[in-house]
Amino acid sequence: MCCSKVTKDQALRIVKQYEQVMGIINKYDKQKEQLLSILLDIQCASGENYVAEEWAEVVARELELPISKVHDVLTFYAMFNIEPKGKYVIEICKSTPCHVTKADAVVKMFEEELGIKLGQTTPDNLFTLLHTSCVGACDIGPVAKIGDDVYGNLTADKVAEIVTSYRGVSSCQK
Numbered sequence: 001m002c003c004s005k006v007t008k009d010q011a012l013r014i015v016k017q018y019e020q021v022m023g024i025i026n027k028y029d030k031q032k033e034q035l036l037s038i039l040l041d042i043q044c045a046s047g048e049n050y051v052a053e054e055w056a057e058v059v060a061r062e063l064e065l066p067i068s069k070v071h072d073v074l075t076f077y078a079m080f081n082i083e084p085k086g087k088y089v090i091e092i093c094k095s096t097p098c099h100v101t102k103a104d105a106v107v108k109m110f111e112e113e114l115g116i117k118l119g120q121t122t123p124d125n126l127f128t129l130l131h132t133s134c135v136g137a138c139d140i141g142p143v144a145k146i147g148d149d150v151y152g153n154l155t156a157d158k159v160a161e162i163v164t165s166y167r168g169v170s171s172c173q174k
């Protein structure tokens with residue numbers, strides 16, 4: 001007896017995603033040198049800010065690359081996610097210099113502002129809240145990093161401003 005069935009809606013979604021992925025690969029003429037751009041576009045289009053294994057396999061097949069090469073890229077670059085994440089990943093530094101400047105309080109500020117706990121993603125898939133280690137901005141601790149942007153000397157007001165500034169931004173990266 002079959003244990004799981006794909007519903008019609010799920011099947012349609014998979015087909016649509018496959019067409020989207022193929023569209024991105026074809027947009028770059030299946031060029032191996034465009035691997036990073038292709039993976040970034042796929043991550044952006046996923047709606048969950050990650051590159052799923054099935055799409056990594058499609059990329060490897062279409063670009064005629066070993067899947068290990070695609071995995072290497074996905075795991076080497078911090079900008080890629082291989083698990084679903086919010087569009088914006090807020091990383092709060094937990095290394096000692098930031099810790100002593102009340103990084104824990106900053107975690108609580110973000111938790112309150114976002115309505116989630118550390119490690120969770122908001123229901124609208126916009127924000128994921130995580131810890132990180134030193135991002136090299138110890139002199140302005142406590143620090144949070146979102147993409148390439150680093151925010152320091154954080155207070156509750158600043159946290160609220162930062163979150164507001166990211167809401168309503170339509171591109172994959174602010």
Ligand code: FES
Binds near residue numbers: 098133137138
């Ligand atoms: S310890 Fe937080 S940025 Fe260095």
